[in-house]
Amino acid sequence: MxxxxxxxxxxxxxxxxxxxxxxxxxxKGEAPNPYHVLLSEIMLQQTQVATVIPYFNRxxxxxxxxxxxxxxxxxxxxxxxxxxxxxxxARNLHQCAQQIVDQGxxxxxxxxxxxxxxxxGDYTAAAIYSIGFNQPAVPVDGNVERxxxxxxxxxxxxxxxxxxxxxxxxxxxxxxxxxxRPGDFAQGLFDIGATICKPKNPLCLxxxxxxxxxxxxxxxxxxxxxxxxxxxxxxxxxxxxxxxxSNNNVLFHKRPMKGVLAGTWQLPSTSWEEKVWDLPAGLKxxxxxxxxxxxxxxxHVFTHFILKISLYKPIIxxxxxxxxxxxxxxxxxxxxxxxxxxxxxxxIDCCL
DNA sequence: CACGCGTGGCT
DNA sequence: TAGCCAAGCGT
Numbered sequence: 001m002x003x004x005x006x007x008x009x010x011x012x013x014x015x016x017x018x019x020x021x022x023x024x025x026x027x028k029g030e031a032p033n034p035y036h037v038l039l040s041e042i043m044l045q046q047t048q049v050a051t052v053i054p055y056f057n058r059x060x061x062x063x064x065x066x067x068x069x070x071x072x073x074x075x076x077x078x079x080x081x082x083x084x085x086x087x088x089x090a091r092n093l094h095q096c097a098q099q100i101v102d103q104g105x106x107x108x109x110x111x112x113x114x115x116x117x118x119x120x121g122d123y124t125a126a127a128i129y130s131i132g133f134n135q136p137a138v139p140v141d142g143n144v145e146r147x148x149x150x151x152x153x154x155x156x157x158x159x160x161x162x163x164x165x166x167x168x169x170x171x172x173x174x175x176x177x178x179x180x181r182p183g184d185f186a187q188g189l190f191d192i193g194a195t196i197c198k199p200k201n202p203l204c205l206x207x208x209x210x211x212x213x214x215x216x217x218x219x220x221x222x223x224x225x226x227x228x229x230x231x232x233x234x235x236x237x238x239x240x241x242x243x244x245x246s247n248n249n250v251l252f253h254k255r256p257m258k259g260v261l262a263g264t265w266q267l268p269s270t271s272w273e274e275k276v277w278d279l280p281a282g283l284k285x286x287x288x289x290x291x292x293x294x295x296x297x298x299x300h301v302f303t304h305f306i307l308k309i310s311l312y313k314p315i316i317x318x319x320x321x322x323x324x325x326x327x328x329x330x331x332x333x334x335x336x337x338x339x340x341x342x343x344x345x346x347x348i349d350c351c352l
Numbered sequence: 353c354a355c356g357c358g359t360g361g362c363t
Numbered sequence: 364t365a366g367c368c369a370a371g372c373g374t
Contacts, residue, residue, distance in 0.1 A: 044370035051360065052370090085358030088373080121372050141370045159354095190370060199368060200363065230367090260357070301365095303357060342359060 005171065006212055007151070008178030008185055014208035015188035020195070022049065023056055025187065032183060034107045035066045037132035041124045042093050046086060049194065055084050067105060070097040078263060078339035087262055087339070092119030109133055130186040136179050139186055140166045143193025148172070149225035150197060153214035157226040165225070197221075235306045236272040239282035242295060242313040242351040243268065249329035250348075252338075260302065261341045267348070268327070272307060279312065291315040296350045300343045307343070311350055 019025075024040035026032040039059060043052045058080055063069040069077070074094055081090035095118040100107055107128070108114050114125035126139035138144065145158065148169045154161060172178075178185040196207045204216045215221040243251040252265045260272075270282045279292060295311040330338060332348065 041370065046357090046369055046371055047359080048361070048369050083359075085360090086372085088357070089371090092372080119372065123371060127370065139370075142368075143370065186370095194370085227367090262357085301359080303359090304355080 005174035005178070007172045007209065008175045010208040010212070011172075011188040011192065012177050012181055012184055015184050015191060018191065018195075019184075019187065020049075020191055023053060023060075026183075032132050032134065034128065034132035036060070038066075038096075038107060038120075038124075038128050039069075039093070041127045041131075042089055042096075042119055043084065045089060045124070047084065051084070055080070066097050066100055066107065069094065070101040075338065079337055082264075082336070082340050083342050083345070085342070087264060087341075089119055090339075091263070096120065107132065109135075111137065127186065130182040132183075134181070134183045136173060136182040137186075138170050138173050138189075140169045141190070143190050143197070144169045144172075146199065146225055147189060147193055147197050147209075150202070150215035150221045151209065151213050153218055153220065153224065155224065155226060157228045160228065161225075233301075233305050234274050235308060236274055237276050237308050237310075238270050238272040239277050239279065239310050239312060240267040240269040240347055241286065241288065241292075242311055242348075243317050244313070245317075245329050247331065249331050252328055252330050254326045254328070261343065264339045264341045264344065265328075265330070265335075266341070266344045267311075267351075269309070272305075277310070282312075288314075288319050290318050298343075298346050298350050300346065309343075309347060311347060313351065 024033075024036040040052065040056055043055055059069075062076070062080060063072055072094070074091065077094045078087065078090050081087060084090075099117050108117070109129075111125045111129050114120050114128055115122070120128070123139050123141050126137040129135050130137045130139060145162070145165045148154070148165045152168055154165065154168075156164075172189070173182065173185055192207065192209070196203045200222065202221045204210050204213070204221055207213065207216065210216045213221065215224050245251065251268055253268045254265050255261050255263060257263050268286060270277055270285050283289065283292070292312040292314050295313055298309050298311070300307045300309070
């Protein structure tokens, strides 16, 4: 296939003048660090650049190499991940590092080998291959889907047309320039998607692709890609208990390793149900007794439901759940050593 | 293959 | 404000 594509030259020329400076990105003329690329790509899954930057820097500080990451305890990795969300990514990343070290310590250099690693799928394998090793591939993420849908004015709805957009996107890097600079080409697509071809109010006047973009020419870029309507989010309810012991320690409970917020520590809580709890029912499920004082409510939005938690603290705590599996007393000043969700940080803030 | 899986910024 | 959506993966 030697068809020349006009897209790569335009993207690379724009990238040479407007690329973003990012901590995992090789400077001009320098070779990329595949470990930095791998780590950043895992963190960037469904997560914005500005959110990832401080997490990436803390990881590189604590784990300068993939071997350091593989040797680290899962608790260390999980606690550094606190607040970043989608916590299975952290466990898969840790496992991925161990798989790589077990295979000799070098990150695989083919897409098929990369995809065998935990937490690495089609997109991330292509991203590491193109950006980390400068090999020709088009990593198809949300940015690339959006750019592609607009370039060709595809009017059908996501997610049904994911395969169609992926197959169109894979033709974008035809031409000599993209074959010579696959990493810059891929990152150019991401930077254009993030700063120009935005989901809302795209800046077509500044876009290097405007002259070859069908949606721009038809003035419908802002309306593409279309998406099928999403199901409404149910509201779930729960009660959490703020129980302080001696030395200002607070009772925590570790969530199961599967499901929502897997493996993170939380205040002892009832199950989350699509009905409002009353306090007696909550106490009964927990096995607690005595009188409790209402502290307040917090709301938290997950991908698939909205959670409303009511917080209570005991007037006098007389039960002894510390004997139960998965419970521990932690001083709040030491909590950063343990993985904890943003939901639970919100709950604790409400109690102080 | 449709769904479960977090969080924060933007409009 | 409330919804939308982000450098997706695993099952």
